Amino acid sequence: MSDTWERVQLASARIPFRIKTGAVWIALFAFLGFVGSSAGFDLQWIQDNMRYIAGGLRYTMYTALGGIALAVVMALLGALARISRNPVANGIAGFYVSFFRGTPLIVQMFLLYLALPPVGRNLAAKYDWLPEGFADWFLLDVMTAGIIALGLNYGAYMTEIFRAGIQSVAAGQGEAADALGMTYLQKMRKVVLPQALRVIIPPTGNEFIAMMKDTALVSFLGTTVDTMEIFRRAQLVGKHDFKNLEAYVAVALLYWALTVLFTYFQARLERRLGRGYDRSHVVKLAEASLRQRRAAGPA
Amino acid sequence: MTGTSTDVVVRIEGLHKSFGHLEVVKGVDLDVHRGEVVVVFGRSGSGKSTVLRCVNFIEDPTEGSIEVAGIRLGGGHRTRRKREQIRQLRLHVGMVFQQFNLFPNMTVLDNVTCAPRMAGKGSETEIAQRAKDLLDRVGLADKAREHPARLSGGQQQRVAIARALAMEPDVMLFDEPTSALDPELTGEVLSVMKTLSTEMHMTMMVVTHEMGFAREVADRMAFFHEGRILEEGPPSELIASPRYAETRAFLEAVL
Numbered sequence: 042m043s044d045t046w047e048r049v050q051l052a053s054a055r056i057p058f059r060i061k062t063g064a065v066w067i068a069l070f071a072f073l074g075f076v077g078s079s080a081g082f083d084l085q086w087i088q089d090n091m092r093y094i095a096g097g098l099r100y101t102m103y104t105a106l107g108g109i110a111l112a113v114v115m116a117l118l119g120a121l122a123r124i125s126r127n128p129v130a131n132g133i134a135g136f137y138v139s140f141f142r143g144t145p146l147i148v149q150m151f152l153l154y155l156a157l158p159p160v161g162r163n164l165a166a167k168y169d170w171l172p173e174g175f176a177d178w179f180l181l182d183v184m185t186a187g188i189i190a191l192g193l194n195y196g197a198y199m200t201e202i203f204r205a206g207i208q209s210v211a212a213g214q215g216e217a218a219d220a221l222g223m224t225y226l227q228k229m230r231k232v233v234l235p236q237a238l239r240v241i242i243p244p245t246g247n248e249f250i251a252m253m254k255d256t257a258l259v260s261f262l263g264t265t266v267d268t269m270e271i272f273r274r275a276q277l278v279g280k281h282d283f284k285n286l287e288a289y290v291a292v293a294l295l296y297w298a299l300t301v302l303f304t305y306f307q308a309r310l311e312r313r314l315g316r317g318y319d320r321s322h323v324v325k326l327a328e329a330s331l332r333q334r335r336a337a338g339p340a
Numbered sequence: 341m342t343g344t345s346t347d348v349v350v351r352i353e354g355l356h357k358s359f360g361h362l363e364v365v366k367g368v369d370l371d372v373h374r375g376e377v378v379v380v381f382g383r384s385g386s387g388k389s390t391v392l393r394c395v396n397f398i399e400d401p402t403e404g405s406i407e408v409a410g411i412r413l414g415g416g417h418r419t420r421r422k423r424e425q426i427r428q429l430r431l432h433v434g435m436v437f438q439q440f441n442l443f444p445n446m447t448v449l450d451n452v453t454c455a456p457r458m459a460g461k462g463s464e465t466e467i468a469q470r471a472k473d474l475l476d477r478v479g480l481a482d483k484a485r486e487h488p489a490r491l492s493g494g495q496q497q498r499v500a501i502a503r504a505l506a507m508e509p510d511v512m513l514f515d516e517p518t519s520a521l522d523p524e525l526t527g528e529v530l531s532v533m534k535t536l537s538t539e540m541h542m543t544m545m546v547v548t549h550e551m552g553f554a555r556e557v558a559d560r561m562a563f564f565h566e567g568r569i570l571e572e573g574p575p576s577e578l579i580a581s582p583r584y585a586e587t588r589a590f591l592e593a594v595l
């Protein structure tokens with residue numbers, strides 16, 4: 042008995058580790074497939090409805106791309122303000138980061154979508170010198186509210202990533218730029234930010250992937266029919282046909298595929314950025330300071 | 341060392357510098373004249389780097405004033421106007437750092453051309469031509485398209501010298517330009533620095549412990565001790581017959 046076990050172990054040792062982990066994955070899929078089919082999983086329904094659910098991918102992607110674009114702008118401004126000695130800029134940035142890290146994303150979405158319009162209405166009613174249509178500025182459609190909420194929320198977290206990235210650029214670089222008579226903007230644009238980007242881009246990729254998943258929250262705002270993202274679509278058709286299991290499995294697979302795909306691209310990008318010059322020490326610095334700040338919580 | 345005040349390029353007057361409660365520079369006065377090479381030396385922590393960094397306001401003087409090319413400034417809060425005055429002063433000062441501080445995100449050529457381009461020092465062709473001439477002068481014309489990381493320390497430092505020269509400064513500051521180099525690479529940097537003096541008549545302040553270079557190139561040497569200039573004089577006198585025991589002890593240690 043123990044002899045056989047010994048031989049099995051030795052034989053197994055000759056198989057590459059990756060093949061073995063791959064086999065475990067296949068076994069897990071097979072197990073899930075077995076459970077699913079025993080539970081009356083309707084594959085045909087998924088085939089019939091996947092097209093409709095996946096049709097929401099473009100809105101999921103629009104929301105995530107819009108959100109990350111806004112987040113990058115906010116994070117850059119936030120980081121520069123947090124580093125600066127200007128009390129107004131620093132104070133505003135501190136307030137921004139503290140609020141958006143200190144409150145739930147879903148609350149921020151509702152604040153923008155449902156709590157903002159009455160503000161506009163009441164202001165317009167109270168001050169008649171406000172321009173025509175002032176109240177309408179506060180009426181955001183669901184996707185816009187979602188993008189703004191995601192962008193502001195992620196921007197607050199990413200402010201720390203950007204700040205760590207900027208501060209990870211060796212002090213001598215800024216001094217050399219100063220010594221050459223560069224202005225602050227020239228120094229930032231040509232010397233500091235390009236070097237900081239190498240540190241900033243990989244974690245920003247992670248944030249983007251996380252944000253793709255958080256776009257599902259937008260569906261709670263009650264998306265209108267023409268801009269429904271994948272989660273909302275899955276919810277609707279699943280409920281309508283009493284196929285909740287199939288619908289949520291389908292949409293989970295879509296999110297999973299998206300993250301696997303983008304994780305792959307992100308890893309490639311990271312490798313490409315790594316070439317050229319050694320930045321390992323810089324990355325370590327940035328990560329350490331990020332960990333510290335995450336641990337410290339919103340502040 | 342003699343001459344009218346018009347050919348004073350750098351005038352350091354009553355310079356004090358404290359970091360918190362620690363006073364590192366305790367009253368330094370020094371004039372550097374056009375074409376003069378002043379070598380600054382002294383023990384670690386005596387304030388040599390700090391004085392050099394005050395000259396182009398990388399450090400802010402606590403007390404006293406700096407005058408470069410007729411622009412006289414003191415320390416204090418950096419208002420928008422003050423920042424612009426400092427930047428104007430810096431346009432007259434080139435600096436070479438111990439750690440080179442080349443921009444790793446640019447090619448060698450871009451390192452040399454970026455600052456003149458931003459400052460609008462001539463047309464694009466003039467800037468490119470000047471950069472090529474300077475790289476040629478430091479013996480690195482063939483490395484223009486490389487990235488700094490691919491160069492040896494000695495080559496990097498020579499690019500850093502070319503980068504500073506591209507702004508056509510009135511004075512060059514060198515803060516231990518060869519201390520980070522392997523011994524066999526110091527010679528190429530020192531010989532470039534020597535030609536700056538002999539061929540371009542560049543005004544220079546050099547912090548270095550290379551006494552051979554000092555003896556050969558310096559017009560004047562200043563010995564720093566505990567935040568002050570303890571003594572100064574031409575290298576022939578100062579090296580041969582220092583007046584103070586501290587200077588003598590230090591020279592014995594480095595020679």
Ligand SMILES: Nc1ncnc2c1ncn2[C@@H]1O[C@H](COP(=O)(O)OP(=O)(O)OP(=O)(O)O)[C@@H](O)[C@H]1O
Nearest residue numbers: 359362364382383384385386387388389390391564
């Ligand atoms: N940014 C700073 N903050 C606090 N103390 C500092 C700072 N920069 C320098 N010092 C201190 O000031 C003193 C003088 O430093 P400085 O670098 O001018 O000396 P140095 O003569 O150049 O020495 P070395 O030969 O080691 O380069 C040292 O004690 C140093 O620790």
Ligand SMILES: [Mg+2]
Nearest residue numbers: 388389390516
């Ligand atoms: Mg020093």
